[in-house]
Amino acid sequence: xxxxxxxxxxxxxxxxxxxxxxxxxxxxxxxxxxxxxxxxxxxxxxxxxxxxxxxxxxxxxxxxxxxxxxxxxxxxxxxxxxxxxxxxxxxxxxxxxxxxxxxxxxxxxxxxxxxxxxxxxxxxxxxxxxxxxxx
Numbered sequence: 001x002x003x004x005x006x007x008x009x010x011x012x013x014x015x016x017x018x019x020x021x022x023x024x025x026x027x028x029x030x031x032x033x034x035x036x037x038x039x040x041x042x043x044x045x046x047x048x049x050x051x052x053x054x055x056x057x058x059x060x061x062x063x064x065x066x067x068x069x070x071x072x073x074x075x076x077x078x079x080x081x082x083x084x085x086x087x088x089x090x091x092x093x094x095x096x097x098x099x100x101x102x103x104x105x106x107x108x109x110x111x112x113x114x115x116x117x118x119x120x121x122x123x124x125x126x127x128x129x130x131x132x133x134x135x
Contacts, residue, residue: 002033006040014044035065039074046077051085054078072098072107079114092120 005020021037021044028034042057058081061074079094095111099122102108112122 001027002037005037009040009044014048018044029064035061035068035070035074038065039070039077042074042077042081046081046084049084051081054081055085072102072105076107076111076114079111083114083118088118088120092118095120 001020001024005017005024008020009017018041021041024037025034038057038061042054042061045051045054045057055078058074058078061068061070062078065071075094075098079091079098082088082091082094092115095115098111099108099115115122
């Protein structure tokens with residue numbers, strides 16, 4: 001079931017893949033592939049521009065599978081979804097959490113790059129607004 005969903009996602013059949021991943025999670029919510037399935041649902045929604053459902057799906061990864069190999073990626077992708085949703089301050093919080101929790105992983109460097117692109121410092125605690133760029 002999981003492999004079919006993954007294959008359909010790779011083949012561009014996004015709606016079908018979401019259905020299949022959702023069905024997989026319904027019947028196999030505690031397997032090793034469950035966090036991946038939930039992550040891919042969020043990824044598909046993000047690709048389709050549905051930031052609200054994407055954020056919800058990534059939150060589900062963070063809540064149900066809090067310490068898993070997909071957890072850092074889910075937090076990063078949630079941050080990207082928040083950027084797309086026009087919520088840069090919330091996105092910055094997610095990116096900062098990645099840097100704090102996973103400082104030695106490659107995902108921390110990506111999070112720093114996202115913060116920089118948003119105009120936030122990568123060293124200070126948590127500014128309330130992005131830095132203004134000089135013209």
